[in-house]
Amino acid sequence: MSDTRTLTEPKERGAASRWLKMLWVDKPAFCAALFLLIVVLCALFGPMLMGDMATRQNLRGRNAPPFDLAQGWAYVLGADALGRPLLARIAVAAQNTIMVAAGAVLGSAVIGCALGLVAGYSRKRAAQWIMRLGDVIMSFPSLLLAVIVLYMLEPSVANIVLVLAITRIPVYLRTTRAEVLEIRERMFVSAARVMGASDRRIVFRHILPVVLPTLVTIATLDFAFVMLAESSLSFLGIGIQAPEITWGLMVSQGRQYLTTAWWLSFWPGLAIILTTLSLNLLSNWLRIALDPAQRWRLEMGGRRNG
Amino acid sequence: MAKHLLEVRDLSVEFHTAAGTVQAVQNVSWHLDRGETLAILGESGSGKSVSASAVMNLIDMPPGRITNGQILLNGQDMLAMGAEQRRRINGAKIAMIFQDPLAHLNPVYSVGWQIAEMVTTHGGSRGRARARALELLRRVGIPEPEAAMFRYPHQFSGGQRQRLMIAMALACKPDILIADEPTTALDVTVQAQVLELLEELQAETGMGILIITHDLGVVAEIADRVVVMNGGRIVETGRAAEVYANPQNAYTRKLIDAAPGKGAMPEERDRSDQPLLRAEGLEKHYGAFHALKGVDLTIMPGETVAVVGESGSGKSTLARAILRLDDPDAGKVLYRGNDLMTMPPRELFGLRRDLQMVFQDPTQSLNPRMTVFQLISEAWVIHRDILPRARWKDRVAELLTKVGLRPEHAARYPHQFSGGQRQRIAIARALAMEPKLIVCDEAVSALDVSIQAQVIQLLDGLRREFGLSYLFIAHDLPVVRDFADRVVVMRQGRVVEEGPVRRIFESPRDPYTQALLAASLDPDPAVQAARRIAREALETIPA
Structure with missing residues (x-):
């Protein structure tokens, strides 16, 4: 016991450096964090720095193969059917992709989680209504819903985010509700009620922190799903429109050249995979780091590594 | 040297954990003879289960490692045997029963099938296995054994499930039965029956029983010899009665002193004041189950009232109803004359400060984050x-x-x-709330005996210091004896008897209270022997 105390002691160093240290211990998570940092930087500054390069056509470089530096460094990953450098396009597409995916995942997670907390915690009729609403969304083919909505509305980034968010709500709604139903019967919730804690306090202070790690894990997995869903909408022509690009759209555009120029779909596909994988690794790390009973794994490793 | 049925010699086991290597047991030696009952007594973390797990080959290796020692079955070293040979011994020669029978019975097979499986895996034919299963169900006292063959584990009560486990363990007529806390999860009256069954079966088959327990009462009831363990070492060993009467080791002495039910009982207090809390005619239904059938209860300021009852008696429901964790269907709870049931939320919020609760399992009642x-x-x-x-x-x-x-x-x-x-x-x-009344729902049942005594001492000291009242809910009578002013005995949602603690313990009136007192196990083997006779006398008189 005295051993565990010395581990939790070095608090004076500041919270930020403690977290960084815990991240450094988990090497895969550290790499994942670096990669995500690059993706976020691309999303922020990509269109500004490489916007021109990504849209300029170069008919001599049509379907230029990768690893050929003859046309300049931008062509290291090859070029697409119109001779535009893939590296630049991926960097520029990061913005739309991340915006759509993050927006949709965040939106659906927040709404789904909030509704799930209500549905799980209150025993009123509203809880039933919320669940039936979730069933309705679930039983309606999500792609059909997207097609109808985007056909009627303008196919813009905001609308795509909206549609994708709505179709993913039931996932969070049901998970949250199931967990809340279990946690609300736990003894520490009863203990809080005996103390006179308000419902709001019980939900946000006692129940939500226990549900959150599960939701974060689902959200990271959902990230990939949303990216691909967006690409299928783009493929149908009701998603992101032509001059704008996303990774999903690049995958589907490259599909017809798959036998002759695999790199058109491969690189954006790889970007999707790596992003999801990184998010997953990072969420796994976060789950351990946020759990006081598990945190020692990271803190102890940190000491061993110096 | 004479050959023992089972002998463990200088056994040392260590576990590799993230926090480093832990010595689970060190140089443990004991032996078991035919027709004998040996108890391994120890608190949690004492390593009392480890040697039995080693005998059954249940230690996961790694992280566990047997560093030293021998386990001799009829003189043959089991640690030198191959896995296949060990498997043939498990179940056939040595069988084991566990604390939680529901966790160790497969929920998707009927119990008859599961008992028969024990026979068929050790080479019996289907027909013979079925016949044996039926015979065993009859022997361990399951009602309607033919129909019970086709029932599933969840359709039996806790005590019956433990009987089923015993039936399964006995399927191959083992020489040795290892029982790991076999009655800890059971009610007192059921516990007495299960221990009695074990003794009967031992007399019939002549098997050796190794019982692992934390309860001195179980040792007093059933064991011939006892091995006391602390911190992975054997601190004392000897005949149960001798060890109790004349403990040599300081730890054993501490353990025996900590056993509840020996101190002076508090005197009756004056109850003419205004009561702190009064419950009148509380009723509660859970679906078709009638949990509380008109319960009345009075707690005076500074008084400790104990509610004692077995599982399903409604004692926890009563506590939850009083604190309005679950609203009762009917009845009143008056706190200093104000009815908590009709009180507006704002006033109730203020009163929450005065009424606090300590739960059974602190692992669950404290938010881990x-x-x-x-x-x-x-x-x-x-x-x-x-x-x-x-x-x-x-x-x-x-x-x-x-x-x-x-x-x-x-x-x-x-x-x-x-x-x-x-x-x-x-x-x-x-x-922290500075309460007037603390409801303790089985607050010490999950703790080791010596810790139990310390926590009760703490509660008692706090009562004196702050003038607190307690509503103390327990399934165990001895715990209540040293601590409570009044005892309320509940059964099936009704109060069957209520009175000052001395009256309840010295002259119980209700037959159920009498049965409960007779079934509770005293740590003194001599007292326990006398009690067994009294219990048999009770059984012969129809209630």
Whole structure:
């Protein structure tokens, strides 16, 4: 016991450096964090720095193969059917992709989680209504819903985010509700009620922190799903429109050249995979780091590594 | 040297964990003869189960490793045998029953099939296996054995499930039965029956029984010899009666002294004041189950009232109803003359301060993601008028000292404490509210005996210091004896008897109270022998 105390002691160093240290211990998570940092930087500054390069056509470089530096460094990953450098396009597409995916995942997670907390915690009729609403969304083919909505509305980034968010709500709604139903019967919730804690306090202070790690894990997995869903909408022509690009759209555009120029779909596909994988690794790390009973794994490793 | 049925010689087992290597047991030696019952007595973490797991080859290796020793079955070293040979011994020669029978019965097979499987895996034919299963069900006293063959584990009560486990264990007529805390999860009256069954079966088959327990009462009831373990070592061994009467080791002495039910009983107090809390005619239904059937209860200021009953008696429902965790269907709860049931939420919120609760399992009642400081100071976050924020830190330190912890413990999380320490944190949290009445729902049942005694002592001291009242809910009569002023005995949602503690223990009137007292196990083997005779006398008179 005295051993565990010395581990939790070095608090004076500041919270930020403690977290960084815990991240450094988990090497895969550290790499994942670096990669995500690059993706976020691309999303922020990509269109500004490489916007021109990504849209300029170069008919001599049509379907230029990768690893050929003859046309300049931008062509290291090859070029697409119109001779535009893939590296630049991926960097520029990061913005739309991340915006759509993050927006949709965040939106659906927040709404789904909030509704799930209500549905799980209150025993009123509203809880039933919320669940039936979730069933309705679930039983309606999500792609059909997207097609109808985007056909009627303008196919813009905001609308795509909206549609994708709505179709993913039931996932969070049901998970949250199931967990809340279990946690609300736990003894520490009863203990809080005996103390006179308000419902709001019980939900946000006692129940939500226990549900959150599960939701974060689902959200990271959902990230990939949303990216691909967006690409299928783009493929149908009701998603992101032509001059704008996303990774999903690049995958589907490259599909017809798959036998002759695999790199058109491969690189954006790889970007999707790596992003999801990184998010997953990072969420796994976060789950351990946020759990006081598990945190020692990271803190102890940190000491061993110096 | 004479050959023993089973002998463990100088066994040492270590486990490799993230925190380093842990010596689970060191140089443990004991032996078991035919027709004998040996008890291994120890508290949690003493390593009492490890040697039995080694015998059954149940230690996961790695992380576990047997570093030293021999396990001799009829003189043959089992540790030198191959896995296949070990498997043939398990079940056939040595069988084991566990604490929680529901967890060890497969829920998707009928019990008849599961007992028969024990026979068929060790080479019996289908028909013979079925016949044996039926015979065993009859023998262990399952009602309607033919129909029971086709029922599933969840359709039996806890005591019956333990009987089923025993039937399964006996399927191949083993020479040795290892019982790991076989009655810990059972009610007192059921516990007495199961132990009796084990003794009968032993007399019939002449098997050796190794019983692993933390309960001195179980040792007194069933064991011939006892091995006392502490911190992975054997501290004392000998005949059960001798060890109890004349313990040589300091730890054994401490354990025996800690056993509840030996201190002086408190005198009856004056009950003419206005009661602190009064429950009248409480009723509660859960679906078709009638949990409370018109229960009345009175608690005076500064008084400890114990509610005793077996599982399903409605004692916890009563506690939850009084605190309005579950609203009762009918009845009144008057706190200083005000009815809690009809009180508007705002007033009830104020009263929450006066009525606090300490739960059975502190592992579950403390939020694992909050530090001790956050847990204790939550009381003041909710009720802002108790204490200004500037004084929180000092007050937490003060409360921690009061319950026997250290002020620097405030920064830690619950999982960094032992069970007894966690219960102390839960008590500190209740005290932070400065309550008048603390409801203790089985607050000490999950703790080791010596820790139990310490926590009860703590509660008793706090009562004197702060003039607290307790509503103390327990399934165990001896615990209540030293501590309570009044005892309320509940059965099937009704109060069957109520009175001052001395009257209940010395001259119980209700037959159920008598049965409960007769079934509870005394740590003294001599007393226990006398009690067994009394119990048999009770059984012959139809209630």
